[in-house]
Amino acid sequence: MEPIIHSKGEETPEDHGEGKNRRRMKASSNRLVSELRDILKTVVIAFVIMLLLNMFVFNLSMVKGQSMMPTLEGYERLFVDKLVYNLGHPKRGDVVVLKDPSIGTDKKSFLVKRVVGVPGDTVEVRKHTLFVNGKLQDEPYTDVKIEGDDVPAVKLGEKEYYVMGDNRHAGRSKDSRFFGSVQEEDIVGRADFVFWPISKIRGL
Incomplete structure (x- = not known):
């Protein structure tokens, strides 16, 4: 039986699956970073508000x-x-x-x-x-x-x-x-x- 030779740029089924996994992991990582950034932003805003209230209100x-x-x-x-x-x-x-x-x-x-x-x-x-x-x-x-x-x-x-x-x-x-x-x-x-x-x- 002759060996199967893939042309340049053609993905094997295994390569295709690994690419999907990598993209999925990258998307998940981006979401996590975005959520952490939002949480940090909320904490900073809350801290500033509390600081101003503490200085001027109560x-x-x-x-x-x-x-x-x-x-x-x-x-x-x-x-x-x-x-x-x-x-x-x-x-x-x-x-x-x-x-x-x-x-x-x-x-x-x-x-x-x-x-x-x-x-x-x-x-x-x-x-x-x-x-x-x-x-x-x-x-x-x-x-x-x-x-x-x-x-x-x-x-x-x-x-x-x-x-x-x-x-x-x-x-x-x-x-x-x-x-x-x-x-x-x-x-x-x-x-x-x-x-x-x-x-x-x-x-x-």
């Missing part, structure tokens, strides 16, 4: 220490609205996150406190109780009198706020009794609610 913060007990406990997570004070100003009773005024500007440290005095107010701690504009304040969010020394009357200027922790036990809260009034520009945002742990989700 922040997620964790409570450290006991200065806001009984309102807040250590390691609870807070949702902080950063946009609200672009549209208005802090009010008495707001729980706010602010830059720690007692450290240098080159360090980043934040405190959670309650606003007890706003611009124009006169704040005073007399006989272990809080007076604002000469009126005794009803503070249902704290469970003790203000321990420690009384504080002479302080008149707040424009964009100045007086903040205190809800834990009024002596030495439990580093606040305006320690570092004085704070500037509005140092208030990062308003803490609106606790979102973690789930069992303690609540508004503030």
Whole structure:
């Protein structure tokens, strides 16, 4: 029997099958690369959006220490609205996150406190109780009198706020009794609610 000789460019059945497999694998690889590219693009866009929201709209913060007990406990997570004070100003009773005024500007440290005095107010701690504009304040969010020394009357200027922790036990809260009034520009945002742990989700 004479050998079968294939002309140049003619494929054997085996060659034809291998070519199909190669094309199929290449198409599959291209789809995988395209899908990975789409996923990566989605992740990058989501990251950028979250970064912008975190910078300008909201922040997620964790409570450290006991200065806001009984309102807040250590390691609870807070949702902080950063946009609200672009549209208005802090009010008495707001729980706010602010830059720690007692450290240098080159360090980043934040405190959670309650606003007890706003611009124009006169704040005073007399006989272990809080007076604002000469009126005794009803503070249902704290469970003790203000321990420690009384504080002479302080008149707040424009964009100045007086903040205190809800834990009024002596030495439990580093606040305006320690570092004085704070500037509005140092208030990062308003803490609106606790979102973690789930069992303690609540508004503030």
